Amino acid sequence: MNVEEMKKAVAKEALKFIEDEMVVGLGTGSTTAYFIKYLGKLIMDGELEEVYGVPTSYQARLLALEAGVPVVGLDEVDAIDIAVDGADEVDPQMNLIKGRGAALTMEKIIEYRAGMFVVLVDETKLVEWLGQKMPVPIEVVPVAWRAIAEELEVFNATAQLRMAEKKDGPVVTDNGNFILDAKFHRIEDPLDLEIELNNIPGVVENGIFADIADLVLVGTKDGVKRMER
Ligand SMILES: O=C(CO)[C@H](O)[C@H](O)COP(=O)(O)O
Known part of the structure; x- marks a missing residue:
């Protein structure tokens, strides 16, 4: 598996956590873009019903509209069931650095409020300590x-x-x-x-997201691995 295939694999795995009538926080970046696309397909095919997306950026909003995910604002929902987003670094305690896409503020607002926060990365994002590779x-x-x-x-x-x-x-x-x-x-x-x-x-x-991720799906050459609390 190359990096692009790893991103697609974790995006598909994340779909398993989405159920009818959920409000889903939609992250920003190239990995989440696959998730939004796949989510839209399930909605358009009628395999998921009454699912709404709360975008963390203009990028996520545009992708959701294009894919057929109904979009709502944070101020229009009572709660966010789950949020799905990428990351730039993940340490062994599942602390993150995010914000390469400059969307960190809305990402943190939405992911902090989500009932479950699922992070999608390929194995190149795993580090021993935060700051090892990224600012x-x-x-x-x-x-x-x-x-x-x-x-x-x-x-x-x-x-x-x-x-x-x-x-x-x-x-x-x-x-x-x-x-x-x-x-x-x-x-x-x-x-x-x-x-x-x-x-x-x-x-x-x-862009430090400490102690907030519930589950990290890691795309590796041997398939998708899980880090969880
Ligand atoms: O934090 C982010 C945007 O602000 C992204 O989620 C992060 O940069 C990962 O992006 P990609 O999946 O393209 O590697």
Whole structure:
């Protein structure tokens, strides 16, 4: 199995957790894109009924509409039964770094509220400790970006303003903010750092998702493996 096949395999596995009448948080990224597509097919074929998706980004919303998943906003539902999303790093305790797609704030809002949060990754995302490969994305109020980048030096982190690729200037999130990518040497206590970063005025949210995943489906060369609590 190559990485793309691993992504498809975990996306298919996640469908097993979706039942009629569920409200499903729809994550962002290339792995979740497969999940949304497959979910839409089940709905269109009549194999799932009364299932609604709550998107975590414009990307997820557009994909859901295209695939035939009825979309509702977070403020239109009483509860979210399950959320399904990808991740950039997963440590052995199932703590995550997310936000490569700059959708971390809505992802955390929705996944925190979900009855069950299922994470879809291929085995390249598994790390011994968070920060091993990836920076931590931090969504910040635009005018505060430089002050926050300087403050992050206290945490021994080097932060870079994320620049757009098909637009001049910085990436602007779905919420109208900027993203700082903060490289830490080694994150010893993810929960503590997650809370500390969010205490900095001007930080909207950060991409450490500590202690929130219920199940991680890992695509490997030998098939889908599970990490669970
Ligand atoms: O956090 C995310 C977006 O903000 C994505 O879920 C994460 O980057 C994984 O994406 P992919 O499945 O494309 O590797």
